[in-house]
Amino acid sequence: MSFYLGAYAASPNVSGWDPQLEAAYYQQLKSLESVRGLEHPFLGSLHAQDDQWFLQHIDTKWDFVFTTIPGVMNALATLPTFGLASTDEAGREAAIAFMRQANHAIAKLNTHLKRQAVTAIMLHSAPARHNCAGSAAAFKTSMQTLLSWDWHGARLLVEHCDALIDSHAPSKGFLSLTDELSVLSELNATQAPELPLGVVINWGRSVLETRQPDGALQHIAAAKAQGLLAGVMFSGISDQATEYGAWRDSHQPAQTNDLVAFGEPGSWLTEQAVADTLQACQGVNLAVLGLKIGIRPHSADLTLRLNYLRAQLGMLQRQVALCR
Template sequence: MAFMTYFLGAYAASPNVTGWDPVLETAYYQQLKQLPHLKGLEHPFVGRLHPHDDQWFLTNIDPAWDYVFTTIPGVMNALSQNPSFGLASLDEAGRQAALDFMWQANQAVATLNQHVGRAAVTAIMLHSAPARHKADGSAAALEKSLAVLLSWDWHGAQLLLEHCDALVPGQKPSKGFLSLQDELQVLAAVNSQVRPLKPLGIVINWGRSVLETRDPSGALQHIEAAKAHGVLQGIMFSGISDQATAYGAWQDSHQPIKNSETLLVGEPGSWLTEQAIQQCLQTCNGMALTVLGLKIGIRPLSATLTERMQYLQAQLALLASSNT
């Protein structure tokens, strides 16, 4: 698994994370283009190609970048308006709304590919909403939705399910979606019944799995489970912590990797360490993962562009050095 370049969830580290200044974002993208080890972007889908300005996005991207669309920002926006929204929803209107949202994503993939003149969108990450402490969801409903999605032309992109924290009794969730076991069983069922050209797979987000398990080895356990089921297709490294830092305790706020002797720029409270990354990558040794990358937020939110790029460059370099 000799990845030299990686996907970056650059939107989480943007100086525009709480607003929109196209001049500032243009400067940010110009510097992203200079980053070593950058394969392309994990790109947030909220119902349109870009959250603020589709044309700005098409003008400022690097034509050589590849993309993984993540639908979680749009899913969370929709859930704030309709708790029954989701591909796994038992409410038929909520499930149909999620399918309609995915059709919008399908069209955005086509638009981006047409602009760059190739199949630049490698994958699109789906989620097993709704939040089960607010609305009913099931594996059967998710399976039904995935069968519909696989009947569409995804313009070369692979459909992947990103596991988010499941609902755990007695524990406040961030997402509260389906359990990993349910998701793995659904993927196996759909792959065997529909037999898609590109089999459905799962992406493990390190921070979200640890948030669920409250155990720094939880992500590794999820990676091993997905691997055992033959559906592991990706890992996104994003940190989490039980400490009440600027990132919050048990918040899905994309903490950076913990600083160390080999990483001078990092988050001291983060549970995501160089050793944890190495363990996960060693478990996947020899596997051709579709998605491998990093997504970190930057605190304080007032951090300068220079400070943000220092974080991104140092943390991507650590990921690269860990993957040897």
């Protein structure tokens, strides 16, 4: 089985832009047989630096899942009211405009590859509610607008990020999973989109929210119960003050073990946690399944970065095979 890889998180271009270095990285990515395609970051245009560079260097066989979270976080840094769930109309309209740009980027990539290469786009229920009000009603209104557009075959999915709760400071602080599921269930029932709306659970972000190792399992169960579970992306999290930071959404790799030489010893994402998560998804045809990891130290060379990716993908491949 092959997976979506959030390769941008492991890129050697930690700061700045070196197209030759990134080209070498992409060439190595093409050698990873277990990669179906990329979780591709959307920041306002098809590629953050150079659309033509991107089109020239991707593997034409790859599929793509767009993620809007990098662009959403950039927008929130300058416009705290930005978001599809914003109760501030200017902030909500800015998010709608951003999604229109994403729609155009999907069309551009499909046209270049002469096929429907983008299978889904993961969107997010910003704003950060500790800075600005967000509501399920506003999110529903935005989603109704998005459903009226032609998405060129891409399925609209909501990636749940940590919600605003009372016990600790959030990383994202978006809508609760309960609110997101409620909106999506209602829209699936009333608008009956050709491609049903669904939810993607990011393992690390759910554990970050709940502060419990089984937090992702709780969220998977809730989404599955409503028929809305559409994907799982694996990223780790930890309470330890390592280079990745304590309780930071920094995409830690899974924990090292006898079979995983390249990982993060303090990560709460273990191989057993991956196995338990996959078991919890039994019976669901996931549209998105993959992993996204960052690499520390930031100065890591290309060889080390690829060793991490191979080790982590191998772990996921092993557990998928055992789960069948």
